[in-house]
Amino acid sequence: MKILCFIQTLDGKANNNSLESLFAAQEISKNNNAEVHAVVFNKDVATKLSSYKLNSVIYINNSELETYNPEYYLKSLELINNELNPDLLIFGHSYETRDWVPRLSARLDKAFVSDCVNVQFESDLHFIRPIYQAKLNEKIKLNNQGIVSFQAGSYSYENIIEGSCSIEEKSLDLQIDLTVRPGERFKESAEGVDLSNAEVIVSIGRGVGKIENVELVKSLAEKLNAQIGASRPVVDAGWLDHSYQIGSSGQTVSPKLYLAVGISGAIQHLVGMKGAKNIIAINKDPNAPIFEISDYAVLGDIFEILPKLIEEL
The missing domain is CATH 3.40.50.620 (HUPs)
Structure with a gap:
């Protein structure tokens, strides 16, 4: 072969x-x-x-x-x-x-x-x-x-x-009649966030409910000295900039710890983070796809769990 x-x-x-x-x-x-x-x-x-x-x-x-x-x-x-x-x-x-x-x-x-x-x-x-x-x-x-x-x-x-x-x-003979001429390569904003080398990422999903609740997750990230990430629905809603997005249309990451908060786990998101060494998911939906690849699955209300977790840390 x-x-x-x-x-x-x-x-x-x-x-x-x-x-x-x-x-x-x-x-x-x-x-x-x-x-x-x-x-x-x-x-x-x-x-x-x-x-x-x-x-x-x-x-x-x-x-x-x-x-x-x-x-x-x-x-x-x-x-x-x-x-x-x-x-x-x-x-x-x-x-x-x-x-x-x-x-x-x-x-x-x-x-x-x-x-x-x-x-x-x-x-x-x-x-x-x-x-x-x-x-x-x-x-x-x-x-x-x-x-x-x-x-x-x-x-x-x-x-x-x-x-x-x-x-x-x-060296190959590449004499062909081109029908496609790609334009300039897309570049992220200079203010963008590079998560590729982050060791700990706390990622925010649609389950946080509204933009005001993003600060709660950020507080947890600060306690863990972690970077913030996001799923596409969070970015589409305007709660975080696209530079935080993880998945097929965002960044691909492989941190030592990936903590998913309120993320159901659509395949487009999973392809961007399933290389993480340890995955912890917090979600109230027992059928959330992200639980299938998680090392630790926490079933419950994030608004009850996160304040207690922050207090302990």
Whole structure:
């Protein structure tokens, strides 16, 4: 078996979700004795990848790939796929992945299983992904060759197995008639909040009821020396700025402790925080999806629980 893992980059650094997916590829390799190859468009990242236990790193050195264009990305991976002929192509599930990998699936005539969170090793490989707002898991078997993407937080990139491998530099013929020309990359406001390195996050959900109650949760965060996060409904309501939003349309975090206050746990939020080492959820709904991934579930009224918790702290 042969695996090719695409490493997405931004500002000269590898995307964390791509590195998580690379570890998933290593896990598959351990159970299936598979070759693992990485492909990347950045030389510095290629050098870093060569310190991992891989069969090779393929560095594509083309000026067309210095900025994102789905058609150049598509052509590049098509050419590399035709040369290497991998059984499995693996991606981190990012906005860019959603844009161009379905096109790659059609071009290569390979099934694309997106949003996976785990792999089960049986007589065949089975990929697990949540469905119906994460209330159920779907188990999918890929016959022969296929393409898979993993949600952020499905694996920890800190567990990547180190080693050494060669770097194969290539320059591809990417002469194509472009029909897509992406605009300027969106940038967060300079006043935005970076939660990516926060060790403790107290996250606010719609269950707090109204904007005046946000201060109660902030008081708890101060006691815990924690950063504040939020679900999308809180941001949409204008209670907190978008820079605090965690989830598929916000930030992806992996703190040591994630305390969710009044968050039900829609899949769009879960993908942004399920990589947390410890998750505590406080909610009055016993069927809240967030309880399914929580290490500690506190069932009750947050307006009774939080004041007592603040008092104890």
